[in-house]
Amino acid sequence: MGFGPFVVTTDLDRAERNVEGRSVALKKELGLRDLVLTQIVFVVGTAWVGTAAKLGDSHVSFWLLAILLFYIPQAAVVIYLNRLMPLEGGLYQWAKFGFNDFAGFMVAWNLWLLAFTVMALCGLVVTTNLSYSIGASAGWMQESKWVVPIVSCVLTVSLVAVSIRGLSLGKWVHNAGGIIMLVTYGALVALPFISLARGELKEYHPLKIVAPTFSMFNLNIFSKMVLGALSGFEYVAILGGECRSPARNIGRSVIVAAPFIALMFILGTSSVLAFTGGEHVDLIGPVPQTLSIGFLSLIHI
Known part of the structure; x- marks a missing residue:
């Protein structure tokens, strides 16, 4: 009985070595730049800023509270576990080796279910974004019974094709998505300052701190900001076997x-x-909505 912990540790080490051995055959496609841009794609969305805007001026306080209570601890846990077990499969392997096979299965099953949910939402979000990009004449697209399903199918088939090709192609999709997200948010952040300089906005205080009110509505929005907007760092670790120096680069x-x-x-x-x-x-397309309002106001000056 005295050898129990030693046997368990040996079994875990052997299982981890088996995973690492299978990962050797995978191409190491992802460097630090690819991982940073992928993090942005996985975490940042275009809908969460609309959800947070429902809090009014107190949104900054709630964002800071969410960052302190969830975002930073989550980042620390991901960095620690990835250094401890930089394995292909990421959080699936962490749950499996940290608890048991059933826990690993439940994590993987939930990730599979999440992927379906996200893809269903992506069709609606992309359609909404397209309608704002085209203009008022395309407002019907959001209500169409055919456009949203067609867009969803095209997205799904395209992503499946990219996945079959592997990360040699997929990483460029991630990189392009990360750059597009940075450019889009760059325009979103700059627009109020441009409007303020041109007299369209009378005042603008982007970092105004207002004491938060903890009503049921605000707590509901806060929970979405914490568990929805600020989660996602753990997903990149799933690709640990295809990263160069995963123990170091994923944390970085x-x-x-x-x-x-x-x-x-x-x-x-x-x-x-x-x-x-x-x-x-x-709430579906707050970013394109804001950009269309801001740019139209500039055009009509």
Whole structure:
């Protein structure tokens, strides 16, 4: 009986070595740059700033509270576990080796279910974004019974094709998505300052601190900001077997991406609030809605 812990440790070490052995055959496609941009794609969305705008001027306080209570601890846990077990499969392997096979299965099953849910939402989000990009004449697209399913099918088939090709192609999709997200949020953040300089906005205080009110509605929005907007760092670790120096680079990608993501959320919400007031924000497409309002106001000057 005295050898129990030793046997368990040996079995875990052997299982980890088996995973590492299978990962050797995988191409190491992902470097630090790829991982940072992938972090931005996985964490930042275009809808969460609209959700946070419902909190009004107190959104900065709630964002800071969410970052303190969840975002930073989550980043620390991901960095620690990835250094401890830099394995292909990431959080699936962490749950499996940390608890048992059933826990690992439940994590993997939940990730599979999440992928279905996200893909269903992506069709609606992309359709909404397209309708704002085209203009008022395309408003019917959001209500169409055919456009959203067609867009969803095209997205799903395209992503399956990219996945079959592997990360030699997939990493460029991630990189392009990360760059597009940075450019889009850059425009979103800059727009209020441009409007302020041109006299379109009378005042703009993007980092205004207002004491939060803990009503049931605010706590509901806060929970979405914490568990929805600020989660996602753990997903990149799933690709650990296809990263160069995963124990080091995945942790570094979290450290590099985290400040940018926090600023994108806080300043992006302030921009949405400045142009929509929060009451009339489109919760599906707040970013294209805000950009269309802001750019139209500049054009008509």
